[in-house]
Amino acid sequence: DAKTTQPTSMDCAEGRAANLPCNHSTISGNEYVYWYRQIHSQGPQYIIHGLKNNETNEMASLIITEDRKSSTLILPHATLRDTAVYYCIVRVAHYGQNFVFGPGTRLSVLP
Amino acid sequence: DGGITQSPKYLFRKEGQNVTLSCEQNLNHDAMYWYRQDPGQGLRLIYYSQIVNDFQKGDIAEGYSVSREKKESFPLTVTSAQKNPTAFYLCASSPRETRGNSPLHFGNGTRLTVT
Numbered sequence: 001d002a003k004t005t006q007p008t009s010m011d012c013a014e015g016r017a018a019n020l021p022c023n024h025s026t027i028s029g030n031e032y033v034y035w036y037r038q039i040h041s042q043g044p045q046y047i048i049h050g051l052k053n054n055e056t057n058e059m060a061s062l063i064i065t066e067d068r069k070s071s072t073l074i075l076p077h078a079t080l081r082d083t084a085v086y087y088c089i090v091r092v093a094h095y096g097q098n099f100v101f102g103p104g105t106r107l108s109v110l111p
Numbered sequence: 112d113g114g115i116t117q118s119p120k121y122l123f124r125k126e127g128q129n130v131t132l133s134c135e136q137n138l139n140h141d142a143m144y145w146y147r148q149d150p151g152q153g154l155r156l157i158y159y160s161q162i163v164n165d166f167q168k169g170d171i172a173e174g175y176s177v178s179r180e181k182k183e184s185f186p187l188t189v190t191s192a193q194k195n196p197t198a199f200y201l202c203a204s205s206p207r208e209t210r211g212n213s214p215l216h217f218g219n220g221t222r223l224t225v226t
Contacts, residue, residue: 032212041199041220042219043115043203043218044154044217045217046216046217051212087153093212095142095161096159098156098169099215100153100156101153101154102153104153
């Protein structure tokens with residue numbers, strides 16, 4: 001699986017959009033990009049995933065560059081409850097394939 | 112409500128004792144996973160199972176054992192051979208489907224402290 005690089009930490013003002021970047025320059029054609037978040041002392045929560053098209057759901061939007069070497073998770077109106085560690089994972093679409101979680105980005109939403 | 116239940120949330124044991132962590136899911140998922148998380152770090156895969164009565168070692172299986180006798184249950188035993196057992200343990204599951212891109216669903220973890 002391709003390796004991902006994320007900033008260690010970010011701050012965002014409450015009510016503003018939070019844009020979390022992820023670099024995956026060695027991604028291959030059959031690898032999806034997944035985003036999870038983890039609030040302290042809880043299990044990771046699935047947010048969104050995509051292959052090459054931009055995706056949106058009730059939680060967030062995922063923007064993948066045309067060359068697929070990077071992506072951005074957008075939380076459109078961040079709230080204090082969005083404070084968490086956000087993980088970007090690249091994984092081959094194959095049943096039973098492992099998800100490799102790196103250290104992620106610690107997002108702090110500030111009042 | 113469908114989901115993954117891990118119990119207990121906190122577990123304390125003396126060094127040298129084996130301990131079993133419970134993981135039950137009612138999502139009808141075929142695959143189940145165990146991860147370990149240490150403070151400030153990402154998750155590391157211990158064991159996973161794609162089907163009943165079958166399981167494979169992950170990256171850090173030494174000192175751990177699992178069983179998969181039922182589809183909904185995947186207990187993890189932390190043995191006395193595990194040198195640093197104190198950690199946050201997470202169980203996850205995913206369905207079997209054609210495209211293979213289904214996300215993992217996680218339980219809320221068990222925090223094990225061994226003294």
